[in-house]
Amino acid sequence: MALPVEEQTILVTGATDGLGRRVAAELAQRGAAVLLHGRTAERGHHVLDELREATGSDRLALYLADLSSLAEVRRLAEDVERDHERLDVLVNNAGIFADERALSQDGYELTFAVNHLSHFLLTELLLPLLRRSPSARVVNVSSIGQTPVDFDDVMLERGYDGFRAYAQSKLAQVMFAFELAERLGDEDVAVNALHPATLMDTKMVRRAFGRARTSVEDGAEAVVRLAVAEDVEGVSGRYFDGLEESAAQRQAYDAEARRRLWELSEELTRP
Numbered sequence: 001m002a003l004p005v006e007e008q009t010i011l012v013t014g015a016t017d018g019l020g021r022r023v024a025a026e027l028a029q030r031g032a033a034v035l036l037h038g039r040t041a042e043r044g045h046h047v048l049d050e051l052r053e054a055t056g057s058d059r060l061a062l063y064l065a066d067l068s069s070l071a072e073v074r075r076l077a078e079d080v081e082r083d084h085e086r087l088d089v090l091v092n093n094a095g096i097f098a099d100e101r102a103l104s105q106d107g108y109e110l111t112f113a114v115n116h117l118s119h120f121l122l123t124e125l126l127l128p129l130l131r132r133s134p135s136a137r138v139v140n141v142s143s144i145g146q147t148p149v150d151f152d153d154v155m156l157e158r159g160y161d162g163f164r165a166y167a168q169s170k171l172a173q174v175m176f177a178f179e180l181a182e183r184l185g186d187e188d189v190a191v192n193a194l195h196p197a198t199l200m201d202t203k204m205v206r207r208a209f210g211r212a213r214t215s216v217e218d219g220a221e222a223v224v225r226l227a228v229a230e231d232v233e234g235v236s237g238r239y240f241d242g243l244e245e246s247a248a249q250r251q252a253y254d255a256e257a258r259r260r261l262w263e264l265s266e267e268l269t270r271p
Helices: 018-029 041-055 070-083 110-131 162-184 203-209 216-228 255-269
Strands: 009-012 033-038 060-064 089-092 136-141 189-195 239-241 244-246
Touching: 009 018, 018 033, 018 041, 018 216, 033 041, 041 060, 060 070, 070 110, 089 110, 089 216, 110 136, 110 162, 110 189, 110 255, 136 162, 136 216, 162 189, 162 239, 162 255, 189 216
Parallel strands: 009 033, 009 089, 033 060, 089 136, 136 189, 189 239
Antiparallel strands: 239 244
């Protein structure tokens, strides 16, 4: 059985803006110890101070890492492991949308690297801490926009399109969640993925689509539910559209495709 929220330690990636910031704030208001991941010190400390004032919580901490660098992902995991005996929830929220093809610091297509590979590696490295929780959870923040992973051109070297890159990375997050849940089996670590809300009012949405249809509060409600709600305790290997269980793109249910993605991700994140 999961610990009460006020006794939990929760890491939220991409917690200094948009959805991640709102999720972190709501979890802090419920009394959890919230570890905020951010990319830059200036922005991170600004948000940390704002959330401390807004929530009244003294259980907030900031961890910095550029997720386009696998070395920094490893350092992030080491920092969290150094400071905490266990981790109850990992919310893999950070994400980018890139109009033009760019490469990560490790030479991989940037959207795939940040949205999927960084979280694949971070989750793998933090599994020992998650296993020390009586009932841990991993929440992958995906999207309703999902495109099959093209194993012949995962890095999209032929005909890059920003929306395709984003949608491929988001389906990869779902496939990773399903595969990890299956590999963990009966262990007390639940892994799920979700589309939080459609076109939330975030900087990324406004830049990519020019308008928003929902609020970050709408999306945060769905994420926080999967992270700490009692009604989904023990639920694992599922995909949710907001508050409702739904069906992901069909490649997510292809066991061979999931295995190929897992093995590729292992290969690409190997030191």
